[in-house]
Amino acid sequence: MNILVVGQGGREHSIVIDLAKNNNINQLYAAPGNGGIAELATCVNISEMDIDRLINFAKKNTIDLTIVGPENPLLAGIANRFQEENLSIFAPTKEAALLEGSKRFAKSLMRKYDIPTAEHASFTDAYDAKKYIETKGAPIVVKADGLAAGKGVVVAETDKEAIEAVDEMLVNKAFAEAGATVVIEECLIGKEFSLMAFVHESNVYPMIPARDHKRAHDNDQGPNTGGMGAYAPVQDISQETLDYTVDKILQKTADGLMNEGRPFTGILYAGLMMTENGPKVIEFNTRFGDPETQVVLPLLTNDLLQVFLDIMNGKDPVLQWEEKSCTGVVVAAKGYPGSYKKEIPLTGIQPCAGGFVIQAGTRKTDSGLVSDGGRVLLVGAKGSNLSNAVEDSYKCLDSLALSNEFIYRRDIGKK
Structure with missing residues (x-):
């Protein structure tokens, strides 16, 4: 089979690592891929949002199955378009993907079908949103309705912080159309x-x-x-x-x-x-x-x-799991999730004893591997229990000798 993976992050690198183990795959492609994916698959320089070119590529290269990693092409209707061209794709249609694309839609679905979630309300008017916050009181959560790359959520400890979040989204348009509606909900504890x-x-x-x-x-x-x-x-x-x-x-x-x-x-x-x-x-x-x-x-x-x-094909895959733990620590560019530098050189990024390295925001250049995003790597390990996996993850991470241009948490999995 010929397989195409759409995306360029750590998630897609993980998918490609698993697919590359299959001897029945003739050609494994990724669009656009990244530095790590390029070691296992043929990367093609097509944006994950360029659906026309992806369709043409799938036809020209006799792709038997396309697997989509990121959310943006889902909301753009990549599954719908592939299906219209009789191309096999593992991905939800844009109508189904609205569950992620609109928090307001997701909340309405949960309310209708009695699916447990936080008490909430949606607003397009800043004044009404602020009055709701004053009525409910902090702590309270303010969310941009649409896709905001994981950054459109403010867990406000005070009313003032929540009101500032409303202004940022509805007045200052920090997330453009994604923040044209906000969902305000109770702060769940646990x-x-x-x-x-x-x-x-x-x-x-x-x-x-x-x-x-x-x-x-x-x-x-x-x-x-x-x-x-x-x-x-x-x-x-x-x-x-x-x-x-x-x-x-x-x-x-x-x-x-x-x-x-x-x-x-x-x-x-x-x-x-x-x-x-x-x-x-x-x-x-x-x-x-x-x-x-x-x-x-x-x-x-x-x-x-x-x-x-x-x-x-409607069959039960009978999922089987190793009886182990697995931990991963994200290495990010300093400044993330705010402003950060790209093109930071990455040297000596290789698998280490007892661990693994997943590349996310990376790119290969003529002079070597460089960073190309906020979250750059995930360094992980499997172990017989959580503490062993955590220990080996950090051992692996310390062996990489990263520059001080990168940051990571020291407490993943340690609580």
Whole structure:
């Protein structure tokens, strides 16, 4: 088979690593890919948003299956367009991907189908939003309705902070159209975890749970990011809780989308808070989470391509998992998630004993590998338990001798 992976981040590098193990793949391509992906697949210089060129490439190179990593092409309708051209693609349509593309839509779906989530309200008017904040009081969460690269969420500890977030989104247009509507919701208290599932219409096959670390700095300080590290599985989440989450959240969401005429095929991701009243949805994504994918896929013992094919053919892939832990620490450019430099040289970035290196924001140049984004690498390891995986991840990280142009948290998986 000839396979195309669309995307250029750490999540896509992880997918490519798994696919590259399959001897039945004749040609493995990535568009546009990155420095790490280029070592395992043929990278083609086509933007993940250039759907016309991707379709032409798929036809010309007889691509048997396309797998989409990032969210933006999903909302742009890449699955719809490929399906119209009779090209096989593992990705939700833009109608189903709206679950991630609009928090207001996601909340309305959850309300309609009785899926547990935070109390909330949506606003387009700053005055009304501020009055709601004053009525409810902090702590409270302000979210841009649309896609904001993981940065459109403010967990406000004070009313003043929440009101400033409303001004930033609705008045100052910090997130452009993505922030033209804001969703304001109660601040859920508890421990976060993520649960992803392979989904085809009403068939839901859950993966193992993971826990992401969103704040930029140690001890959960600093601004929210796209994720500074993760580990899997999550031992403090019981099997009973996981069964409830699959039944009352993932399954009801898949069934609800079917009922709404938006059948879902792809990866359904639930970001969850384990509250004293059980798990509640913080957010949905309609693709593999990043960085959760980088610590979940290494524990999957199934052939990933066969999983995709089984799912699309309505078969149970019978997912199997290593009985180990996996941890990953994100290395970011200094300044992330704010302004940061690119083109920082990366030397000696190679697999190390007992660990692995996933490349995210990297690019190969004539003079060598350089950074090309905010989150640059994920350095991880598997271990017999969480503490062993954490220890080996940091040993691997320390062996890379990174320059002081990069930052990373020292407490991933240590709580």
